Amino acid sequence: MSTSQNYLCLKNGTVINADSEQQTDVLIRGRKIVQVEPNLTPPSHARVVDCTGKLIFPGMIDPHTHMGIPIKNGWSADDFESGTRAALKAGVTTILDFTILEPGQSLSESIVVRRKLAEKSHTSVGFHCNITRFEKSLLDEIPELIKQGIMSFKVFTTYEEAGMYLTYKQIKKVARVIAKHGGLLMVHAEDNDIIKAATAKYAGRNLIEPRYHALARPPEAELVAIQKLGEIHRQTGCPIYIVHLNTVSGLNAAKAAGLLVETCPQYLFFNDAVYDQPDGRMYVISPPLRKSEDQKALWAGLLNGQINTIGTDHCPFRLSDKPDGLSYEQIPNGM
Numbered sequence: 001m002s003t004s005q006n007y008l009c010l011k012n013g014t015v016i017n018a019d020s021e022q023q024t025d026v027l028i029r030g031r032k033i034v035q036v037e038p039n040l041t042p043p044s045h046a047r048v049v050d051c052t053g054k055l056i057f058p059g060m061i062d063p064h065t066h067m068g069i070p071i072k073n074g075w076s077a078d079d080f081e082s083g084t085r086a087a088l089k090a091g092v093t094t095i096l097d098f099t100i101l102e103p104g105q106s107l108s109e110s111i112v113v114r115r116k117l118a119e120k121s122h123t124s125v126g127f128h129c130n131i132t133r134f135e136k137s138l139l140d141e142i143p144e145l146i147k148q149g150i151m152s153f154k155v156f157t158t159y160e161e162a163g164m165y166l167t168y169k170q171i172k173k174v175a176r177v178i179a180k181h182g183g184l185l186m187v188h189a190e191d192n193d194i195i196k197a198a199t200a201k202y203a204g205r206n207l208i209e210p211r212y213h214a215l216a217r218p219p220e221a222e223l224v225a226i227q228k229l230g231e232i233h234r235q236t237g238c239p240i241y242i243v244h245l246n247t248v249s250g251l252n253a254a255k256a257a258g259l260l261v262e263t264c265p266q267y268l269f270f271n272d273a274v275y276d277q278p279d280g281r282m283y284v285i286s287p288p289l290r291k292s293e294d295q296k297a298l299w300a301g302l303l304n305g306q307i308n309t310i311g312t313d314h315c316p317f318r319l320s321d322k323p324d325g326l327s328y329e330q331i332p333n334g335m
């Protein structure tokens, strides 16, 4: 029998869609859903699975992952092969990862490199294109990339030390090009000046307690960046998507300004109390975990529709990548 004749019938589960949920049966032939209807009668040779009390979701899209990120002494724990294998186990069938723009590279070249690495993936993979340098030649590539289906471009309002920072003035110029050609601008929103001022108090003192990471990246950094980005959105009409939003003040400012908002499971499930745990260094991520008030506001925002997407910002590290005794500045960021 050819696979197209293989029927699978999911009986009596609750089917969750973006806009509805319904107790129903689902009939699948081969790789295709052919019927969604309560009490349907499957073909006699169909495999029937009783899904009473179970939830049935469409394949999920994780809009924010970082597979195989280079770090000081190697790579982050998951590459495209292992990371997408894990994703699939949890029902994620598509991931959207990010390009890494190396010195001297064009945007198109950076996409080719990441696509090659992603060939061993088990899920569908799409890419957001990182713009981590401000050069006219890079901006000139944007219209053609959008035509090819690369719709989203990410910039950073910080990480000056890593050479990834764009000023608000530069971001506005990028936004104008993206707006004109119908793309989406994604922004890592932490104000560079605020982080620099806060960091100056703690940097270079070999402080090993992970909570200094959170103190060096205060919540006001998100608020100020979002206010500036709201202004850029108003002036350019460019749709702006705030990645990994994590504060109540940032959420309110983003919604008041008409920006799109993503948050991540780590900001929903944890707060900065974990930085005082013995394994607190494993929770060092950027932006850092916040207060329980922020956590509550994010859950509320999720329920009332203020938060548009959940992305994992998947970027895990091994215990050995974050050994005990490292200064907070040396701990790789991500989980």
Ligand SMILES: [Zn+2]
Pocket: 064, 066, 313
């Ligand atoms: Zn990220």
